[in-house]
Amino acid sequence: MELYDLLKYLINAFEKLGIQYFITGSMGSIYYGEPRFTNDIDVVVDIDESDVPGLVGSFPEDEFYISEDAIDDAIIHKRQFNIIHPSSGLKIDVIVSKKDEFDNSRFARKHRISPIENTEANLSSPEDVIIMKMKFYQEGESEKHIRDITGMLKVSGDIIDRKYINDWANRLGLQEIWKAIINKL
Missing domain, CATH: 3.30.460 (Beta Polymerase; domain 2)
Incomplete structure (x- = not known):
């Protein structure tokens, strides 16, 4: 299979x-x-x-x-x-x-x-995939999650609602990770 x-x-x-x-x-x-x-x-x-x-x-x-x-x-x-x-x-x-x-x-x-x-x-949604990838990165610091996020932002960045991500990043304590990702782009 x-x-x-x-x-x-x-x-x-x-x-x-x-x-x-x-x-x-x-x-x-x-x-x-x-x-x-x-x-x-x-x-x-x-x-x-x-x-x-x-x-x-x-x-x-x-x-x-x-x-x-x-x-x-x-x-x-x-x-x-x-x-x-x-x-x-x-x-x-x-x-x-x-x-x-x-x-x-x-x-x-x-x-x-x-x-x-x-x-x-x-x-x-791509935004929710990104948010969960940030949560998993926060828990285990596996770089694959950051690579996945940056790949999504490069390929689908024009359809991704960054305000939604920013709002949930603030609510879920992920804002430092989100800022670091944005600064890498």
Whole structure:
């Protein structure tokens, strides 16, 4: 299985189940910015306990590893769980929405795109991908997040709402990182 096959599988499952979602992370930064290698898909979902049986049933156990207990725990604690395709080493990081003001904003701003021929999907706005990349940089200082952000600003800078980013950077304590990125450009 290739990454885009997994993406299509994921999109079809969430769409069929009516689960609200958007793709983010490296898939978002690749779409809005510069290509790079990734072996995972990050997706934010708005799910509850009633969605678990359908979700588990959408990923056959002979092809995928998905833990019902991990999903239940992620829903309760508003964390993430994984769906793994062991034979390819690919993985989906499924992040349960915190249903806070920022996540509500991200869901409201998602874009409908066609990342794969004949398939539509929900993708995070470029601004929200950038904000989350800054948060991840703040937590772990991985330079890949800064490279992703600068790539997005170079490729899609004319469509990116910097005021929105600046407002959320101030609210989330990311203003120093945002200023440093802007000064690098």
